[in-house]
Amino acid sequence: MNNLVILPILIPLLMGVILIFFKDSKSVQRTVSVISVGLMIAVSAYLTYIVYTEGIQTTELGDWPAPFGIVLVADLLSSSLVALSSLLSLVCLFFAYQTFSAERERNFFHPFFLFLMVGVNGSFLTGDLFNLFVFFEVMLISSFILISMGSKQYQLRESLKYVIINTVSSMFFVAAIAYIYGVTGTLNMADLAVKIGELEQTGVISVIAVLFLFVFGTKSAIFPLYYWLPHSYFAPPAAIAALFGGLLTKVGVYTIMRTYTLIFPHDQTVFQILLIFGGLTMFIGVLGAVSQFDFKRILAVHIVSQVGYMIMGIGIFTPLAIAGTFYFLAHNIIVKSALFLFAGVAEKITGTSHLKQMSGLLKTHPYVGWLFLITALSLAGIPPLSGFFGKFALIIAGFDAGNYFVIAVSLATGVLTLFSMMKIFMTSFWGEVKMPDPQAKDKKVGSLLIPILPLVALTILLGVAAEPFMQFSLELAEQLMDPSEYINSVLNKE
Amino acid sequence: MKNTPVQLHVITRIVAFIILAFSVFLFFAGHNNPGGGFIGGLMTAAALVLLYLSFDLKTIKRVIPFNYSKIIGAGLLIAILTGIVGMLFGFPFLTQFDEYYHIPLLGETHAASALPFDLGIYLVVVGFTLLVILTVAEDDS
Amino acid sequence: MLTTVALIVLILMALSILVCTVRAILGPSMSDRLVALDTIGINLIGFTAILLLVQDTVAYTEVVLVLGILAFIGSVAIAKFIEGGVVLDRDRH
Numbered sequence: 001m002n003n004l005v006i007l008p009i010l011i012p013l014l015m016g017v018i019l020i021f022f023k024d025s026k027s028v029q030r031t032v033s034v035i036s037v038g039l040m041i042a043v044s045a046y047l048t049y050i051v052y053t054e055g056i057q058t059t060e061l062g063d064w065p066a067p068f069g070i071v072l073v074a075d076l077l078s079s080s081l082v083a084l085s086s087l088l089s090l091v092c093l094f095f096a097y098q099t100f101s102a103e104r105e106r107n108f109f110h111p112f113f114l115f116l117m118v119g120v121n122g123s124f125l126t127g128d129l130f131n132l133f134v135f136f137e138v139m140l141i142s143s144f145i146l147i148s149m150g151s152k153q154y155q156l157r158e159s160l161k162y163v164i165i166n167t168v169s170s171m172f173f174v175a176a177i178a179y180i181y182g183v184t185g186t187l188n189m190a191d192l193a194v195k196i197g198e199l200e201q202t203g204v205i206s207v208i209a210v211l212f213l214f215v216f217g218t219k220s221a222i223f224p225l226y227y228w229l230p231h232s233y234f235a236p237p238a239a240i241a242a243l244f245g246g247l248l249t250k251v252g253v254y255t256i257m258r259t260y261t262l263i264f265p266h267d268q269t270v271f272q273i274l275l276i277f278g279g280l281t282m283f284i285g286v287l288g289a290v291s292q293f294d295f296k297r298i299l300a301v302h303i304v305s306q307v308g309y310m311i312m313g314i315g316i317f318t319p320l321a322i323a324g325t326f327y328f329l330a331h332n333i334i335v336k337s338a339l340f341l342f343a344g345v346a347e348k349i350t351g352t353s354h355l356k357q358m359s360g361l362l363k364t365h366p367y368v369g370w371l372f373l374i375t376a377l378s379l380a381g382i383p384p385l386s387g388f389f390g391k392f393a394l395i396i397a398g399f400d401a402g403n404y405f406v407i408a409v410s411l412a413t414g415v416l417t418l419f420s421m422m423k424i425f426m427t428s429f430w431g432e433v434k435m436p437d438p439q440a441k442d443k444k445v446g447s448l449l450i451p452i453l454p455l456v457a458l459t460i461l462l463g464v465a466a467e468p469f470m471q472f473s474l475e476l477a478e479q480l481m482d483p484s485e486y487i488n489s490v491l492n493k494e
Numbered sequence: 495m496k497n498t499p500v501q502l503h504v505i506t507r508i509v510a511f512i513i514l515a516f517s518v519f520l521f522f523a524g525h526n527n528p529g530g531g532f533i534g535g536l537m538t539a540a541a542l543v544l545l546y547l548s549f550d551l552k553t554i555k556r557v558i559p560f561n562y563s564k565i566i567g568a569g570l571l572i573a574i575l576t577g578i579v580g581m582l583f584g585f586p587f588l589t590q591f592d593e594y595y596h597i598p599l600l601g602e603t604h605a606a607s608a609l610p611f612d613l614g615i616y617l618v619v620v621g622f623t624l625l626v627i628l629t630v631a632e633d634d635s
Numbered sequence: 636m637l638t639t640v641a642l643i644v645l646i647l648m649a650l651s652i653l654v655c656t657v658r659a660i661l662g663p664s665m666s667d668r669l670v671a672l673d674t675i676g677i678n679l680i681g682f683t684a685i686l687l688l689v690q691d692t693v694a695y696t697e698v699v700l701v702l703g704i705l706a707f708i709g710s711v712a713i714a715k716f717i718e719g720g721v722v723l724d725r726d727r728h
Contacts, residue, residue: 003581014574018567020567059587061588062586062588502711533701544708547711547723550726
């Protein structure tokens with residue numbers, strides 16, 4: 001029992017509720033949000049340290065014993081993801097302060113930003129399937145509000161699609177939970193792992209596993225279910241798009257990782273399906289990105305392609321592959337948000353996000369250009385940046401497991417990723433100065449770059465000092481591949 | 495100026511208080527019997543909606559000068575604080591405590607810390623229902 | 636004996652709710668729908684009360700009251716809509 005596990009959920013919840021009372025005071029809203037996000041980072045970093053040194057931590061809410069009550073579990077995967085997402089939220093918050101109009105900040109932006117973090121952290125930490133659904137809903141409802149804030153026509157149209165697709169997939173989520181409860185009689189994930197291991201009828205479990213794949217696949221935008229993503233993430237302003245692109249789909253990937261390593265690891269066909277869809281997702285996603293000519297749209301479609309790598313990693317399902325998946329996931333959270341923020345900076349300077357209308361940013365704003373280049377190369381997987389090591393581990397693992405075809409697809413995808421990133425760099429940063437706004441040259445954006453700097457530093461650090469981080473990922477993967485420690489610490493079986 | 499629905503006004507003045515009393519009953523009946531914060535809150539909201547129906551928005555705004563989004567905030571705050579109180583004594587979040595007391599006139603009474611939590615839910619439900627209904631109502635003209 | 640009667644009544648009430656639903660969906664005018672919905676509410680109240688008799692319990696008494704209140708408010712709202720076109724007035728004076 002350790003109350004530390006609840007704190008990353010409780011802090012933003014409490015602070016968000018307090019902020020409802022200070023709707024009109026900008027300074028109070030800003031200070032309280034920054035303090036609470038800062039506290040969140042400190043607590044989650046400490047939690048990760050505790051989990052690393054002392055093993056998995058659990059909290060039984062309301063003091064109800066494990067298979068009956070709701071339990072929160074922090075293992076290496078969830079605690080490190082909570083730490084990363086808290087860091088990311090601080091970055092996006094600072095970026096939002098400098099780009100948002102005062103009116104937007106008055107309209108309950110801060111409470112819902114914090115509630116979004118409640119949902120994200122809760123989804124990472126919970127150890128109960130129905131509670132996972134609840135935190136998903138908290139996250140989605142906050143994201144509905146953040147995505148539709150501002151009420152431009154395009155934004156409202158796309159957020160309506162986003163709302164409908166997510167509501168439908170939530171309905172299937174409840175149905176899948178009902179099925180699994182009907183078959184096993186429990187919803188605690190650790191207890192489910194034990195019960196499904198003992199179960200005879202594997203056919204039903206396969207159906208349920210595929211149903212869960214549909215639900216989480218919609219949230220994380222894998223191949224046939226990704227169509228909502230590019231438009232929805234194009235609509236909101238850069239700070240919110242960065243947060244969504246960095247976190248929301250990754251929560252879907254996390255849930256696939258968690259359920260498939262813990263609850264459904266026995267089912268080989270499902271992993272085959274994951275491999276196929278992983279390959280299709282990354283290839284079709286990157287083709288979409290190649291065909292686009294808009295800064296934010298290219299990045300949004302790239303999310304799909306990157307999710308494909310992670311799905312492929314889970315599909316290969318060896319310790320090295322899972323370690324690579326986590327490494328890639330962490331790298332992607334950092335880099336993808338940084339790129340979205342760069343898109344925001346470019347849009348702030350030039351007033352457009354269309355590539356053909358801007359060029360020569362490198363001459364007017366050299367720092368923006370070079371920092372963007374580092375991040376873009378990292379996304380494409382050029383050594384010694386962080387993207388390389390995640391992909392490297394995935395590819396080695398794929399060769400060991402003999403999945404040559406998917407590996408070939410992922411290598412081709414890497415080349416196309418590099419191509420589309422270079423397209424952004426060559427058209428909008430390189431070349432003659434050409435911008436729709438004549439005053440664009442003199443715009444100072446130094447203060448906008450400060451929040452992005454930690455992200456760029458982190459992607460370099462993850463690349464240059466890959467050894468300790470990879471070691472951490474391997475330990476994390478071992479913990480995931482052998483769920484007995486998780487099960488024992490949740491069900492208190494020493 | 496349309497004709498004033500006199501019967502509706504007279505009946506509303508009586509019925510609204512009956513519904514409010516019933517909602518208090520439902521709120522306290524919770525935990526051991528059917529009832530609780532959610533349905534109690536819905537009934538209170540029903541009584542207030544009845545008031546809004548038979549009188550007009552402006553009049554009722556003068557009678558009930560609350561900001562409903564703040565009521566939601568207050569409810570959430572009460573519910574969360576109830577959970578945190580247990581944490582201060584070293585129990586997990588949301589642990590609830592209960593005790594039986596003998597109170598004159600009322601007899602054996604079951605006092606549970608779930609009651610403040612329910613009060614929070616009650617406020618959230620009242621605030622949320624009215625906020626939604628009034629937002630929709632103010633939108634159409 | 637009582638149980639048999641109660642069961643027959645339950646079936647009849649269920650049929651009556653069905654008929655009212657048809658009227659509420661088809662109902663050429665708004666007033667027809669209002670009356671149909673009101674009747675459904677009243678029928679549900681009776682239905683619940685007879686269930687109390689059949690199952691020999693008092694657990695659903697609150698349900699009867701809640702249904703009565705909701706049916707009343709619903710009728711008032713629809714009646715106001717038919718009469719004036721708006722459900723909630725902004726300022727009547």
